[in-house]
Amino acid sequence: MLGAGLILFLAALQGATELFPVSSLGHAVVVPPLLHINFNESDPSFVPVLTVLHLGTAGALLILYWREWVAIVRGFVRAALRGRITDPDERLAMMLVVGTIPTAVVGFFFLTPLTSLFGHPRASAAFLIVNAGILLAAEGFRRRDERAHAVRTPGDVRHASGDPSYAGVEGLSLRAALVVGACQIAALFPGISRSGVTMAAGLMAGLRHQEAARFAFLLATPIILAAGLVEVPQLGPRGPGAGLAVGAAALAGVAAYLSARFLLRYLRFGRLDPFAYYCAALGTAGLILLR
Amino acid sequence: MRANPPLAVALVVLAVVFAGFSVFYFTTKTSLLAGDAAIHYKHAIVFAVLAVLALVAANFARRGTASD
Numbered sequence: 569m570l571g572a573g574l575i576l577f578l579a580a581l582q583g584a585t586e587l588f589p590v591s592s593l594g595h596a597v598v599v600p601p602l603l604h605i606n607f608n609e610s611d612p613s614f615v616p617v618l619t620v621l622h623l624g625t626a627g628a629l630l631i632l633y634w635r636e637w638v639a640i641v642r643g644f645v646r647a648a649l650r651g652r653i654t655d656p657d658e659r660l661a662m663m664l665v666v667g668t669i670p671t672a673v674v675g676f677f678f679l680t681p682l683t684s685l686f687g688h689p690r691a692s693a694a695f696l697i698v699n700a701g702i703l704l705a706a707e708g709f710r711r712r713d714e715r716a717h718a719v720r721t722p723g724d725v726r727h728a729s730g731d732p733s734y735a736g737v738e739g740l741s742l743r744a745a746l747v748v749g750a751c752q753i754a755a756l757f758p759g760i761s762r763s764g765v766t767m768a769a770g771l772m773a774g775l776r777h778q779e780a781a782r783f784a785f786l787l788a789t790p791i792i793l794a795a796g797l798v799e800v801p802q803l804g805p806r807g808p809g810a811g812l813a814v815g816a817a818a819l820a821g822v823a824a825y826l827s828a829r830f831l832l833r834y835l836r837f838g839r840l841d842p843f844a845y846y847c848a849a850l851g852t853a854g855l856i857l858l859r
Numbered sequence: 860m861r862a863n864p865p866l867a868v869a870l871v872v873l874a875v876v877f878a879g880f881s882v883f884y885f886t887t888k889t890s891l892l893a894g895d896a897a898i899h900y901k902h903a904i905v906f907a908v909l910a911v912l913a914l915v916a917a918n919f920a921r922r923g924t925a926s927d
Contacts, residue, residue, distance in 0.1 A: 648915040648918065649918075650918075650922075651918035651919050651921060651922035652919070652922055652923075665912065665915075669909075669912065672905075673905070673909075676901075676902075676905055677892055680894070798901050
């Protein structure tokens with residue numbers, strides 16, 4: 569049985585890293601052994617704990633975008649019944665549907681074998697370095713594109729938050745939404761960040777940084793919520809007590825909410841490079857120190 | 860996308876297939892695409908959702924849409 573301290577540590581770790589482009593799953597596999605925190609991932613209470621944490625994170629995302637989600641659900645129903653997209657809410661709803669299906673299907677049928685194959689700390693450390701490469705490649709692509717568009721801001725270090733050369737989510741085509749969403753499949757490998765690959769793909773598709781993050785969070789919500797809900801039957805006698813479960817979910821949710829707000833604010837002018845360097849450093853440390 | 864009735868029919872057929880899988884997983888102990896022989900409610904729900912989405916896609920294909 570996992571102790572209360574460990575559960576709260578995992579809650580803070582999962583909540584803080586789920587939405588940053590640094591892979592929460594990779595952190596859950598690599599960080600505890602690096603800190604000499606020993607626990608058995610096959611412990612029967614581990615899956616219920618993860619379920620609770622996922623529900624907390626999904627709750628944070630729903631709170632962050634609750635107005636948009638109300639409009640998205642209404643838009644989906646309207647467009648589905650009419651068979652035609654007529655407004656931005658309906659369009660965003662359909663983009664999220666086509667972007668979610670590939671990952672949901674592949675994740676549902678192949679998550680367990682992938683996690684068991686690549687859930688080893690050294691493998692996850694290696695994938696963290698791959699994640700760093702993805703983020704740096706996307707930023708390199710964007711910098712080159714900005715130079716090509718002669719979009720220069722002071723020092724050519726920061727991008728412009730309202731840059732008209734790049735689109736908002738509503739400017740994305742359904743085909744691009746499908747590709748960006750399908751990139752989440754890469755995040756089934758522990759160490760590859762779901763929000764990271766989605767943001768990277770969004771940048772490549774021409775989204776502004778903040779919009780790429782927004783689309784990544786909207787895409788992540790149904791996946792994280794589903795990942796939590798499908799494991800709800802696992803809750804019960806093997807899970808944490810009700811008080812601890814609520815506390816852990818709340819802690820994960822607050823950490824996720826704050827990290828999402830920070831990231832959206834940071835990406836008005838910042839880039840993904842710092843997260844890439846962090847992933848590269850953590851992955852390298854994991855490869856060197858873990859056996 | 861222009862109206863595409865053959866695609867709409869194909870998507871309806873796909874929806875029926877998904878619905879069939881959903882009923883199968885709801886009612887039969889099986890290890891098909893699953894770890895152990897049991898009734899897999901989660902698989903049934905996933906296939907039911909896919910069936911609904913295939914019908915939605917069929918509705919779009921039937922009417923066509925100005926969006927891509």
